[in-house]
Amino acid sequence: MQKVPDKKGYFGQFGGKFIPETLSVCLEELEGAYRKALKSKKFKADLDYLLKDYAGRPTALYYAPNLSKFLGMKVYLKREDLLHTGAHKINNSLGQILLAKFMGKERIIAETGAGQHGVSVATVARLFGLDCDVYMGSEDIERQKMNVFRMKVLGARVIPVESGSKTLKDACNDAIRDWVTNVKNTYYLIGSVVGPHPYPLIVRDFQSVIGKETKRQILKKEKKLPDYLVACVGGGSNSIGLFHPFFDDRKVKFIGVEAAGYGFKKANAASLIEGEVGVLHGAKSYVLQDKFGQIKNAHSVAPGLDYPAVGPEHAFYKSIKRASYVGVEDKEAIEGFNLLSQLEGVIPALESAHAIFYLKKLAKKAKGKMAVVCLSGRGDKDLEIVQAHTKKR
């Protein structure tokens, strides 16, 4: 396997560490601690134990008979929605909270869009008895009320962010500002494969459990690897987690599904398709920006995809053509949401519903083929949004 990232945190020409000088030292500290943790048997044992008994791993690889019949292709769902807190985010949060403990930090901060990452951080912070502040755009607070309440029940402080677009990107800005100020005692628990090195590496490693399990499970069930891996891409953590362990299996095609929002050339969150190379939140990658390099506001009906950039490893996959990236619009995602609910009795998160809908398009050219889709989260949190959309019609 090609070893990425390199020592400087680059995936090809993407990644790196573009951060204010104050943070340089703590990124070095984090990198050192992570390297040590990887060598520690206790760290690995603790994480394995928590993933199994606390979070509920391994998750099922479920053959979806009705969806398969409907599409005319064989579809398996990797059921990350069955995890504690309802999404794949907990894989990373458990890994990083152990790292924070390992480093002796007393306070955890995080950013959140949909609130899924915020909830998982609040959860693990409670488990370990650490203080937890979660930055969340005020617009997201409005559209994800239940998750806000969940975080509060879990004892976290949810700090509303009023600057910029009042969504995930601005929550990241404020989390970084907090981190710069309180760097000595505070651990910044990033929720996706974004940010400065070593975060994209750390989060990818902790999420790779998705792909490793999938590989084992599909070989057991089918005696062969799937033709396609399909997953939604916002920052890109569930997709990288699924894809990464299959990197060298060249026959397995990767499809990342971005949020095309209202459509291409309109407001969307499809950074890999419509963005240009730029630097945001510490990494070089594809970024939605205007002609003077000002960051555009992203839009997606799925708050977890509402981010104007993407993890550098995805940018790398795009550049070497290891993965292809496609867009699914808001209204199509809602269709995907209903499709899976009605066919399989599984309500997907709106983020994952993007990947589900894309199967309809894929099935047209891939009849009889086998696909594994990452069902990154469950859809309870999105019922209000879908209800509002249904009323509008």
Added chain:
Amino acid sequence: MRIQDKFEQLKKKRKKAFIAYVPFGYPSCSHTKDILLTLQEAGVDIIELGIPFSDPLADGPIIQDATSLALKHGANPDKLFSLLEDLKGSLRIPLVIMTYYNPLLHYGMERFFSKMKKVNISGLMVVDLPIEESKLYTKCAAKYDLETVFFITPTTGLARAKKIAKASKGFIYYVSVTGITGPKDLGYAALKKDIRKLKEISRLPICVGFGIHTPKQVDQILKISDGAIVGSGIVKFIADHFRQDRFLPRFKNFVSSLCIK
């Protein structure tokens, strides 16, 4: 004028540098012209001119609000270069650009630097470009004879500080606090110690910024360093007064009161 020459000039007069930060295009592009000239009249030695960015993650609320208004009013580097073209000859003190990396990257480094040179900008600093990412940048800046100012902070270790000092030109920007821009109380004793250490590894002037907003703080900082940088304090004065009568003379008085040395 080069930053280096300015510091030599000040040294001969046994003076320290007072550096003022303002964002370009705040509250509007036409204001910037008057503001720059007024800063010069008020006795400012070097002006640090900020390129507004949509996601200023090292800035506190005062500068965030200002730059977001500037962007709303259409501030961009092209307008900045054309304004400075008009000011050629009348602006005689060194001008340093302060920017985040993405606007520079997107504009194209060569293109940006050649335009900077044409309008007599002396140098620049990039908030989110640490030393390990800056090889191409320093090389390119040197080609256009632009002075590259880098940041050293209380969390920077000595070995790292040496590398940063080596890549720095004009002056070293010492960040007074672990945090973002905006008014704060300062710990002079620790600052004094840190600056003394830096003096042992570099002959460049060391200027201190972040948190400084009162004449007393400026005075204290100038006792222990080669220059004081005031940003948010000045921006806040503009925010509170630009709509009022006689804004420019009052602005001049305010800045003079900060930089009497």
